[in-house]
Amino acid sequence: MDGVPADVSPHPDTGAATSAGTPSSSAAPPGAAPHPPSAAGDTAPTETGGPRSATSRSHLVWLLVLALTGAAAAVILPGMLSDPAAVGPTAAGLALVPLFALTEVVVIHLPTQRNAYGHTLREVPAVVGLTFLAPQEYVLVYVVGTVSALFLVTRMRGVKLAFNSALFAFEAGLGAAVYHLVLAGGDPISPTGWLAALAAVVATDLISAAAITTAISVTEGVFDGDVLREALRSGLAAACINTCVALLVATLLIVRPTSLPLLAVVVVLLVLGYRVYITLARGHARTQLLYRFVDRTATAQALDDVIRVVLTEAADLMHAESAHLLETTDDPGRVRCHSIAAGGTEPITTLLTLPGHDDGGGGDGGVGIGGGTPWWHPALEGRPLLLAAGRQGGGDADQEPDEGRDDGRHDAPDDVPAPTSAVLPAHPRDAVAAPLRAARGVRAALVVCDRSFDQETFGRDDVQVFATLASHAAVAIERADTVHRLEQMVEQRAHDALHDPLSGLPNRRAFNEAVARAMADVGRVRAQDSGAPARGVVLLLDLDDFKDVNDTLGHSAGDRLITESGERLRHEAAGMVARLGGDEFAVLLPGMTLAEGLRHAQHLHAALSAPVPLDDVDLIVSSSIGVAEFSSAASTAEELLAQADVAMYTAKAARSGVAVYRPEEGDSTARRLALAADLPQALAVGDIRLWYQPQADPRTGTIAGFEALMRWHHPVFGMVPPPEIVAVAHRTGRVRSLTDDLIRQALSARHAWAEAGHPLAVSVNVTPADIADPMLVSRVRLELARSATPAEALVLEVTESDAMKDPERSLEVLTALSALGVTLSVDDFGTGYSSLAYLDRLPVKEVKVDQSFIIRMQEGTTDPTVLRATIGLAHDLGLRVVAEGVESESARVLVRDLGVDLYQGFGLARPMTAPDVLGWLERY
Numbered sequence: 001m002d003g004v005p006a007d008v009s010p011h012p013d014t015g016a017a018t019s020a021g022t023p024s025s026s027a028a029p030p031g032a033a034p035h036p037p038s039a040a041g042d043t044a045p046t047e048t049g050g051p052r053s054a055t056s057r058s059h060l061v062w063l064l065v066l067a068l069t070g071a072a073a074a075v076i077l078p079g080m081l082s083d084p085a086a087v088g089p090t091a092a093g094l095a096l097v098p099l100f101a102l103t104e105v106v107v108i109h110l111p112t113q114r115n116a117y118g119h120t121l122r123e124v125p126a127v128v129g130l131t132f133l134a135p136q137e138y139v140l141v142y143v144v145g146t147v148s149a150l151f152l153v154t155r156m157r158g159v160k161l162a163f164n165s166a167l168f169a170f171e172a173g174l175g176a177a178v179y180h181l182v183l184a185g186g187d188p189i190s191p192t193g194w195l196a197a198l199a200a201v202v203a204t205d206l207i208s209a210a211a212i213t214t215a216i217s218v219t220e221g222v223f224d225g226d227v228l229r230e231a232l233r234s235g236l237a238a239a240c241i242n243t244c245v246a247l248l249v250a251t252l253l254i255v256r257p258t259s260l261p262l263l264a265v266v267v268v269l270l271v272l273g274y275r276v277y278i279t280l281a282r283g284h285a286r287t288q289l290l291y292r293f294v295d296r297t298a299t300a301q302a303l304d305d306v307i308r309v310v311l312t313e314a315a316d317l318m319h320a321e322s323a324h325l326l327e328t329t330d331d332p333g334r335v336r337c338h339s340i341a342a343g344g345t346e347p348i349t350t351l352l353t354l355p356g357h358d359d360g361g362g363g364d365g366g367v368g369i370g371g372g373t374p375w376w377h378p379a380l381e382g383r384p385l386l387l388a389a390g391r392q393g394g395g396d397a398d399q400e401p402d403e404g405r406d407d408g409r410h411d412a413p414d415d416v417p418a419p420t421s422a423v424l425p426a427h428p429r430d431a432v433a434a435p436l437r438a439a440r441g442v443r444a445a446l447v448v449c450d451r452s453f454d455q456e457t458f459g460r461d462d463v464q465v466f467a468t469l470a471s472h473a474a475v476a477i478e479r480a481d482t483v484h485r486l487e488q489m490v491e492q493r494a495h496d497a498l499h500d501p502l503s504g505l506p507n508r509r510a511f512n513e514a515v516a517r518a519m520a521d522v523g524r525v526r527a528q529d530s531g532a533p534a535r536g537v538v539l540l541l542d543l544d545d546f547k548d549v550n551d552t553l554g555h556s557a558g559d560r561l562i563t564e565s566g567e568r569l570r571h572e573a574a575g576m577v578a579r580l581g582g583d584e585f586a587v588l589l590p591g592m593t594l595a596e597g598l599r600h601a602q603h604l605h606a607a608l609s610a611p612v613p614l615d616d617v618d619l620i621v622s623s624s625i626g627v628a629e630f631s632s633a634a635s636t637a638e639e640l641l642a643q644a645d646v647a648m649y650t651a652k653a654a655r656s657g658v659a660v661y662r663p664e665e666g667d668s669t670a671r672r673l674a675l676a677a678d679l680p681q682a683l684a685v686g687d688i689r690l691w692y693q694p695q696a697d698p699r700t701g702t703i704a705g706f707e708a709l710m711r712w713h714h715p716v717f718g719m720v721p722p723p724e725i726v727a728v729a730h731r732t733g734r735v736r737s738l739t740d741d742l743i744r745q746a747l748s749a750r751h752a753w754a755e756a757g758h759p760l761a762v763s764v765n766v767t768p769a770d771i772a773d774p775m776l777v778s779r780v781r782l783e784l785a786r787s788a789t790p791a792e793a794l795v796l797e798v799t800e801s802d803a804m805k806d807p808e809r810s811l812e813v814l815t816a817l818s819a820l821g822v823t824l825s826v827d828d829f830g831t832g833y834s835s836l837a838y839l840d841r842l843p844v845k846e847v848k849v850d851q852s853f854i855i856r857m858q859e860g861t862t863d864p865t866v867l868r869a870t871i872g873l874a875h876d877l878g879l880r881v882v883a884e885g886v887e888s889e890s891a892r893v894l895v896r897d898l899g900v901d902l903y904q905g906f907g908l909a910r911p912m913t914a915p916d917v918l919g920w921l922e923r924y
Helices: 051-082 091-105 123-132 135-152 158-183 191-220 226-255 257-299 303-317 460-497 508-528 546-553 555-572 594-608 637-654 667-685 722-731 735-755 775-787 800-805 807-820 851-859 864-876 889-898 914-923
Strands: 002-005 108-111 116-120 320-328 334-341 348-353 366-368 385-387 431-438 441-451 536-543 576-581 584-590 612-614 617-619 623-629 658-660 688-696 703-714 718-720 761-765 794-799 823-829 846-849 880-883
Touching: 051 135, 051 158, 051 191, 091 123, 091 135, 123 135, 123 158, 123 191, 123 226, 135 158, 158 191, 191 226, 226 257, 257 303, 257 460, 303 320, 303 334, 303 441, 303 460, 385 460, 431 460, 441 460, 508 536, 508 576, 508 584, 508 637, 536 555, 536 594, 536 637, 546 555, 555 576, 555 584, 555 594, 555 612, 584 594, 594 623, 594 658, 623 637, 637 658, 637 667, 667 703, 667 722, 667 735, 688 735, 688 914, 703 722, 703 735, 718 722, 722 735, 735 761, 735 775, 735 794, 735 914, 761 823, 775 794, 775 807, 794 807, 807 823, 846 851, 846 864, 851 864, 851 889, 864 880, 864 889
Parallel strands: 348 366, 623 658, 703 761, 761 794, 794 823, 823 846, 846 880
Antiparallel strands: 002 116, 108 116, 320 334, 320 441, 334 348, 385 431, 431 441, 536 584, 536 623, 576 584, 612 617, 688 703, 703 718
């Protein structure tokens, strides 16, 4: 037996000549074989640019046929002309014709990754013919037997039949010439005869392999040495074995013909054993490929990589021309198809429109599928599918072929090679499909089409192997899809952490990081060139009278104004745009000079001043813009923003629209900048501390709790008032840090009082930004648990005006805090809006009467009737009333008579530090 590639023919899909079986002294029957790899999605040969190059290569094959024909004639004709009588067939010659034909039909095919290597016993009739026939008769018998098998059994036509016929004739003539040259009239069953037969076999094998390699290389446009390498590797070994068997046959025919049946039994058993070996080898190879498939899909992580590995490995393992992954989509009429051709590197993706579903002209790349339900659709319904060569059906290879289809064994027109394509074929020669099952059911199907060689088609064993492969693919794709969704979730959360949810612009954190990077880049440039300018500008923008829009048109109109302003800035600004909060925006302009930044700010001011259509109103809102340039006076992003903030307030005060920060603007500016720069350090080292003022019952004097009052003793400016501290924190984006620190200090002090036997309440002021932040609830819960403080012992105070700025948005946070058990108090009651109507909606339990009422009543400038009615209404609503600013005993008696529940002020005690509270309680 010889082991050589099974085919040499222009492939029906590509027109490429592919490897053919070449036994010891003849060419093999052509048939379908693998096509060369092409770029995914190609619809024409790729080597030289299209159909014209493919046709020209077909012409080259015909030239090769003519060359082989001429070589065969040169070898054969001299002998025939010298002895024409020897051409006539004898009985022995006629007996060998069917044997030659039989060896062309009985071929054992061993599939490899992309070829099938054929193993035959053609050496037996060849060596017998060389032994008993004249050279001229041998050539005739050889050619007639092999060509008749190709024409009648394998139905070969055109250039492939011509090529193999010419190759058969040349091999037969060359084999006969080499045999008789080496034998030199000696005994055919002597060692010289053995050597002559072996020389003829080797010579024809090498010539055949060289001719086939040339045909493949010419047709494909790329050199393919597989056939030649196989002929030198396993082909020669198989040829030697077959030659030995053939010599035994010749010897027995001469010496003892009656013993031939014994040898025939051995040969039959050898063939059957080899078929068993091929089956076992194929099973072992598939097992190894399955191991490789599992390993490679396990190492791939990204979803695209997993799909690519699944398709390439599926095509290799099943020896298929193409592999496809069909995924269901949200649209029941659409299927997403990932396809890759054998030997391809990257899959292509198309969107298939199922029959009965209108494409709609959406221009999304959908490809309509004509006719009825596509052949692969049962796999998407959960049923494995087998489409054998010439037959079509779901899971049954024994159905009749579809009308109008060929049987899978007829080749394409020889002179018009068809292009290779990775796209899912509508009518494949053969195919296997299997569903990919996941937790949510069948989500996809895996399909392979067109066996790489047409001597063998997909069978039921392939369906079982492919179903196993599909199960592993489903697990790998499901895992990769889960990882992909998690990565998307992480990316989305990372995006949300750096972007404003309303406008979609970067938030303060993202902007500060970008400014810090820009300042660092400028610092590196200046380090390399001390004379380089520190170019870069930051703009801080604030919409004027934005609060009036919210109050008059509602918060939805305010949100639309914010969104529209952000879009205008994004479109017009020459740098990064961010929303810092509320109606405040910022723009980073790296590389600009101060003059350029000022001109750009004026351009943005004009863009923001254009009318904004809100329902039936064209709203015109002006803006104030502060401009600050990179300089040595600002070493951090916060300092630079603080400078821009100063310039912005200068523009707002002067109603100039745009202003540039200038260090000489005054002491107030220097103080504001210094406080903004020093606030982070003050929070870090604990310079901002709480002092505590007691609250008592005006009737009994019993201490009920303490109010925490913020103090910051600045090393330059001395004691900083609490409102200024809050304003600085707001401008620098540190309100949350400030509030967290104050709550932590207050609860820690209250814990120490409770440990000493004084379980009193403690009150802490919070800002409007706090009560609009849902995170306040979780932060309060954490600090209560950390300090082992009952929730009702914490009183959170919010001013009346703060609660009225956005009662709807504040209500959610305040309700959550009340549900937690925290006591809520309205501070400075009566100084802002007339909010009595909202007290029954807000979950407050306490109101604090502003000290201005107490002072005016003591001075006799205010009638106490109004305050008495207000206190009565609060009691009717179940609220506790606290009076602030009680400075004397007479004031205490006054608030007692008015019905106040608690009072505080210098008349009871001045604010004191946390360490002094316990001593004061002991003395009191």
